Amino acid sequence: MMGRSLPVRVIAYTEVTDRDGRGLFEWTASVETAAVAGQRVIRGCGAMKAERATGFRVSLVVTTLLVLVVIDHAVAAPTAAQRRQLVVARRTITRASGLIRRKKFKDAEKLLGEAEAAIKKVIEAAELKPNDRSVAGLLKFLELQKRQLSRKRGDKPKPASAKAVSFVKDVAPILASRCGTCHGNRASGRLRLDTFAGLAKGGRSGPAVKAGNVKASPLLLRIAAPNAAQRMPKNGAALTREQITTIAAWVSQGAKFDGNGMNTALKSLKSAAAGAPKNKPKPGTVKIVKATGKEKVSFVKDVAPTLTTLCATCHGGRNGRGGFSLATFESLMRGSDSGRVVLPGNLDGSIIWRRVAALDKDKQKMPPGNRRITREFFNSLKTWIQEGAKFDGESATVAMRSLVPTDEDKKAEMLAKLSAEEFNDFREQRVDQLWERVSNDDRPRFVKTSDFFVYGDVPATRLQQLAEWADDHGKQLRTMFGEKSGQLFKGRLAVVVFKERFGYTEWNQVIHNRQTPRAMTGHSVVTPSFEDAYIVLQDVGDVVSSDSAGMRIQLIDHVTGAFLKRKGSQLPQWIVRGVGLTLAAKADAKNEHIAGLKSTAVDALQGLSKPEDLFADGTFSPQQVGAVGYTLVTFMIKAGGGNRFVKFVGNLQNGTGVAGSVKAIYAPTDLKRLASAYVRSLSGKKR
Structure with a gap:
């Protein structure tokens, strides 16, 4: 019994070399019956055809039958000619990208417009959707370059609409x-x-x-x-x-x-x-009794957390349900449309207690069904009211949510109570826990010094060498920054070292949930509470090249970065990496990798539209920020002196922004002048 031959899609790949010797690659598609396609394959497999035309044009055609049964003839797909148009559009966008880097914004905008028009023409003609894989990547590339043009040109974001935004x-x-x-x-x-x-x-x-x-x-x-x-x-x-x-x-x-x-x-x-509800009573005077510190229950620690999480859904706003608001402690004590809900010292007369304890059978329990009300909160609320409903926060008029200790606050409070020895033990246990999440099969070794806990799967002799380098650099940090504390880091700084690239990338994936750029071989993490204080390194060896500064330089770089983060402030990456590499350069003045950072920085600055943008995080890639930071920090120290630079870093650590710190330390210089002088120094021009 003969069956109808179903259509199949035949994909042909063609490699073409143009006049200039550049390779052009093209995929074409056609729909044929299986029988015809099969004959084509039998005749065509292995066949090669060379042809000379104007200039050199060699075509190698290999036709491959893919067993993809296509039931629907009307599958939307661009033709060979349309695909060539998309290739041209991609080249146009690439040319525009180069013009953007050279600050030829008008020419770049024109090319992007031409490319966009060409892509839209193909989409309409081929009846494609924007998410079709034949154009989706190209549209994304186009959008990326349009945003880059807008950013480099300094365009102001357009409002979502002409009307005011609420x-x-x-x-x-x-x-x-x-x-x-x-x-x-x-x-x-x-x-x-x-x-x-x-x-x-x-x-x-x-x-x-x-x-x-x-x-x-x-x-x-x-x-x-x-x-x-x-x-x-x-x-x-x-x-x-x-x-x-x-x-x-x-x-x-x-x-x-x-x-x-x-x-x-x-x-x-x-x-x-x-406006407010018409039946809401006028605010009256609310008496707030401050806690003495002798109470058994703290409102802030024991009562407020549950009120803000379980009760705020209905009563969190100023216009809470029933006129009862938990926006502030004052509004809690003011009560609801029915009157006061908390009567200090009067448990049975306090409506909030009666609702939570379900004392009134004809009234609904609060929260509805008493869901998630713990016995601990139940007892705390009871005792708090009995003790006079006293307030132990800073202000009764601030948002109640702001009174509640965050997880970070609680962790910091717990860690602050640890002795130096207990903190050292905590650090070791913490690093053990992190290591087990990443590499449970490998048993690490460790070396301890007064300031560092060096830990990893490299040989013991290597750990000892790293510990000595770390201690030497710690002394340099103490001298430069006038550090007089007993330990540089609470609980020591952990230096975690992996002998293989896989271990380091796995740490980034498991602990930080991020991919690892190829050029990234180390990083530092220091949290405000010192729950975490560590650097993680891939052992890159001691051979120095243009691509690798060697293990000692890498160690100095990231130990410095961790040191700068100790005060909890969010420092710009160019400062963190720049100071580290500047100090590392002193340890190895002839390092080939560090010598090449200047040219890397010059290349990174080519696309900078405004000089002062170099101080902003996100301007440079992880590969570029180290080079820019190193050359910028070196310039600032050379031009203004080491003492002024240390004061500048101190201002940043105390929460002052870059612009404010520059103005305070380097007046009358501002960001723009400093950036311009730095750029001129790289080009060799006199300031």
């Missing part, structure tokens, strides 16, 4: 959904983004936004950072372009607040224009 309606939902996990109770970087007050206050590095100035707003710089390792949300999908544009427009319009309470949780925010 914080309550447009910005708050983005922050609440994308930033709340790390910047709510956890307050990563001491930055809380669960209230407008937290956003305005900022974190460890200062205010998160600067009204009217998008480029000076750290929040925008982090969410729009081109480098995924520096972009926020950390380890999460990037914000959409529309979301970033919305936030940027709000900042450029003055970062105005249009909500009903700066301390109100973002999820509960309402527009101030909506």
Whole structure:
């Protein structure tokens, strides 16, 4: 019985050499019956045809039958001619990329426009979708170069729309959904983004936004950072372009607040224009009794955490359900539409207790069903009311969420109680735990000194050598920065060393959830509480080349980086890497790798549109930032002296930004002048 021959897709790969000897590669596709395709393959497999035309043109055609049964004849796919158009478009975008680096912005914009028009023409003609794999990568490449052009040209982000952007309606939902996990109770970087007050206050590095100035707003710089390792949300999908544009427009319009309470949780925010409920009683005087410190229960530590997590869903905003708000301690004590809910010393008369304890059978339990109410909280609430409902926070009018200790705060409090010896033991146990997560099969060795805990799978003699290098450099750090503490790091600094590349990349993947760039062979981590204080290194050996500075230089580089991070401030990467490499250069002045950093820095600066941009994180790749940092730090020390530079670093560690620190230490020089002088120094021109 003869069956109908089904259509199959035949893919042909053609390699063509043009007049200039450049290889052009082309895939073509056609739909044929299996019988015809089979005959084609029988005739064509192994056949090669060489042909001379104008100039040199050699075609090698190998036709391969793929067993891909295509039931639908109407599968959308570009033709051979259309694919050639896409190849030309890609080359056009590549040419535009070169023009952007040379700051020929008008010519680059013209080429990008031509490429975009050509791609759209193919998409329409071939009836393709933007996510079709034949054009998806090309569209992504085009979009990347358009953003690069906009950034290098200094374009201001366009508002999401011509109308004013509302914080309550447009910005708050983005922050609440994308930033709340790390910047709510956890307050990563001491930055809380669960209230407008937290956003305005900022974190460890200062205010998160600067009204009217998008480029000076750290929040925008982090969410729009081109480098995924520096972009926020950390380890999460990037914000959409529309979301970033919305936030940027709000900042450029003055970062105005249009909500009903700066301390109100973002999820509960309402527009101030909506007004308050008509039946809400006028605020009265609330008596706040301060705690003496002799109480058995702390409101901040024992009561507030549960109120803000379990009860804030309904009562977190200024206009909480039933007129009862847990936005602040003051609003808690003021009560609800029905009156006061907490009567100090009167347990049975306190409505909040009666609802939680379910004393009134005709009233609903609170929270509904008493879900997740622990026995510990139950007893703490009871004792707190009986002891007079006293307040042990700093202010009764600030957001209650801000009173609750973060996980980082709790960890810091626990670690602060450890003795020096206990902290040393903690460090060793902590490193053991991290190592087991990465390399459970390999048994590490270790060497201890007063300041360092050197640990890894390299031979014991190598560990001893690294420990001696680390101690020598520790003495240099003490001298340069006037360090007089007993230990450079609480619990010692762990120096974790892997003999193989795999171990180092596995650490990055398992511990940090990130990929490891090829040029990256070490890094440092120091948390504010010193829960973690370590550097991780791949043993690159002691042979120095243009690609590798050798193990001793790498050790000095990252020990210095860890030292600079001790005070908990978020220092720019060019400072962290630059100081480390500058000190490393003193240990090996003739190092071939360090000698080549200047040319690397010169290449990295070619695409810089504004000189002062070199001070911003995210401007340079991980491979470039070390070279730029080294040459910039060396220039600053040479031009202004070592003492002034140490003061400059101290200002940064105390939370002052780069611009403010430059103004304070190097006045009347500002960022632009400093950057211009540095760039001229690399070119050999006189300042």
